[in-house]
Amino acid sequence: MAKTYLWCDSCKRSFAHADMRDGMCPICNEETRELGWMSAFVRGVMAQELVSSGLGTRHRTMIKLIWTANGMGERYYKALDPGVSYSKFESVVTDFVCQAAADGWVKVMMPPSPVGAAPDAYRLDIDDEERFVAEMSALFAADRHEAPASD
Numbered sequence: 001m002a003k004t005y006l007w008c009d010s011c012k013r014s015f016a017h018a019d020m021r022d023g024m025c026p027i028c029n030e031e032t033r034e035l036g037w038m039s040a041f042v043r044g045v046m047a048q049e050l051v052s053s054g055l056g057t058r059h060r061t062m063i064k065l066i067w068t069a070n071g072m073g074e075r076y077y078k079a080l081d082p083g084v085s086y087s088k089f090e091s092v093v094t095d096f097v098c099q100a101a102a103d104g105w106v107k108v109m110m111p112p113s114p115v116g117a118a119p120d121a122y123r124l125d126i127d128d129e130e131r132f133v134a135e136m137s138a139l140f141a142a143d144r145h146e147a148p149a150s151d
């Protein structure tokens, strides 16, 4: 008999038969389905993908909330007059901040826990503010020379 695993749809993972509690998922107690090891493996990999892209999206959302906090998003928008809609501006600058954070010259500061954290514990720590503003402005240089955006 081929070796099989049991797949739980709500936990998005597979279990060995020995992990089961009366055929139910040992984590969430939902019903599980029997899968061959190959499909269990493929499903596990795909679920991992989903989890990691979900995390990336949430991390990006956190970064967006942090750089726009306390009206900073609107303030940069007014100062730069980027010639695009505010939501486009926010999305482009968020990607820029993510890249700057990956490159290490901007740090995204977060308290270790939200419990008791002061609002200013969430902030950007920018090594070179002039570079930050200059590069942010350059992101929209092309847009600004075109006709005013209508969106």
Ligand SMILES: [Zn+2]
Residues within 6 Å of the ligand: 008, 009, 010, 011, 012, 025, 026, 027, 028, 029, 030
């Ligand atoms: Zn489960």
